Amino acid sequence: xxxxxxxxxxxFGGRAQMAAIRDVLxxxxxxxxxxxxxxxxxxxQWLAEALGYQHVWARGSGERHxxxxxxxxxxxxxxxxxxxxxxxxxxxxxxxxxxxxTLYNAHFLPYLLLPFEIRRWQAVGKLLQIIRESDPxxxxxxxxxxxxxxxxxxxxxxxxxxxxxxxxxQLRLIFRLAIPRLLRAGYSDCFRACYPDADGFTWxxxxxxxxxxxxxxxxxxxxxxxxxxxxxxxxAVRRASDHFPLLAExxxx
Numbered sequence: 150x151x152x153x154x155x156x157x158x159x160x161f162g163g164r165a166q167m168a169a170i171r172d173v174l175x176x177x178x179x180x181x182x183x184x185x186x187x188x189x190x191x192x193x194q195w196l197a198e199a200l201g202y203q204h205v206w207a208r209g210s211g212e213r214h215x216x217x218x219x220x221x222x223x224x225x226x227x228x229x230x231x232x233x234x235x236x237x238x239x240x241x242x243x244x245x246x247x248x249x250x251t252l253y254n255a256h257f258l259p260y261l262l263l264p265f266e267i268r269r270w271q272a273v274g275k276l277l278q279i280i281r282e283s284d285p286x287x288x289x290x291x292x293x294x295x296x297x298x299x300x301x302x303x304x305x306x307x308x309x310x311x312x313x314x315x316x317x318x319q320l321r322l323i324f325r326l327a328i329p330r331l332l333r334a335g336y337s338d339c340f341r342a343c344y345p346d347a348d349g350f351t352w353x354x355x356x357x358x359x360x361x362x363x364x365x366x367x368x369x370x371x372x373x374x375x376x377x378x379x380x381x382x383x384x385a386v387r388r389a390s391d392h393f394p395l396l397a398e399x400x401x402x
Contacts, residue, residue, distance in 0.1 A: 151375065152245065152401035154252070155179035156291040156362050158352075158392035162189030162214075169389035171199050176383045177396060180220045181243065183254035185293040185362075187216035209237035209256065215292075217241040217254050224249070229279065233271035238292075242285070247402025251285035255292035261303070261323055262315060269296050269327035277334050290336060290365040293392065296327040297360070298338060302348055304358040328363075336365040339377035339397045349379055351393045354386065364397040373399040 155177055163170050163186075174182060174196065182202065187193045190206050193216040197204035202218035207228035209215055213236040217226070225242040239254040253276065257269045280288065297303060305313060305321055332338065340349045340363070350357035364377055377397040380386065386393060 150247065150400075150402050152181075152250070152373075152399040153177075153179040154181050154183070154289060154291065154364060154397045154399070155380070155394050156183045156185070156254070156293070156364060157394040158185045158256075158293045158362060158390060159187055159192070160390040160392065161186060163187075163192050163390065164189050166389045167192055167195060169385040171196060172383060172385040173380070173389045173394065174200055176385075177380050177394060179396060181252060182218040183239075183252060183291045184216040184218065185254070185256040186213055188212060188214050190214070193218075205239070205241060207237065207239050210235040213237070213256055215239045215254055215256055217252060219243050221245045221250075229276075233268060233275050235268070235272065238272075238276055238279075240279075240283075245401065249286060251288040253280070253288065253290045253292075255290060255294060257293070257295050257327070259295045260315065261297065263319060263324050266296065266324045266326050269294065270330055273327045273330045277330070287369040288367050289370055289397075290331065291363065293362050294327060295361050297323050297325050298328040298341065298363075299325055299332070301360050307356050307358045308353075331365055335368060337368075337371035337374070339364040339366055339371075339374055340379075340395065342371070342374060343377045349395075351379060351395055353391050354393055355391075357393075362392060362395045364395060366397075366399075370399060373401060375400055
């Protein structure tokens with residue numbers, strides 16, 4: 150079978166775009182959907198019920214919350230939302246019928262300024278510690294990491310004015326600490342493994358400039374990776390959120 154995993158940032162909970170988000174998720178038809186910025190619990194529940202998913206929703210460390218939808222039974226879950234794991238990491242363990250899969254749905258602090266990147270680097274370290282101690286078997290780290298991978302472009306000149314002003318504080322320099330820490334730990338960047346030369350921008354849907362959303366696979370899942378791509382269809386995707394979803398497919402069972 151093909152296992153389809155989607156990560157999707159809902160932009161402040163998505164209440165104003167519920168129908169468009171539903172249409173996007175229905176079109177993609179993923180088995181598991183990791184929602185970041187799922188700030189409105191009722192929206193996450195409505196999406197799950199409308200599309201036939203089980204779901205779990207949990208609070209993040211501030212105003213940004215998180216949820217996972219699954220067509221497979223959810224057998225265990227746990228939220229990590231205390232420093233340095235801010236805004237949140239939601240661990241969800243799924244019974245796929247062909248073995249268990251653990252998903253670490255992560256949403257880290259925004260802004261590309263160095264102090265925030267240091268906090269993301271610390272968050273990655275804590276997450277790696279949690280994974281080592283729990284020995285989850287096949288697993289994925291997915292979500293809006295708000296960090297830039299080695300070699301990735303950021304089209305800063307096309308970003309909103311407020312972001313350009315912030316980046317002037319550090320002379321438009323982009324520090325890359327968090328993603329390399331995952332790579333050094335042996336995780337595969339699924340999109341980059343499939344498309345070494347593509348930008349793969351997931352933000353901003355009206356004027357794409359940056360890749361913030363990722364699916365990272367441990368060694369077992371990396372060996373099963375078939376494809377990973379930005380979901381740019383249907384047309385509703387451009388009004389559903391300021392992020393594009395990211396979809397990965399794995400051979401499973």
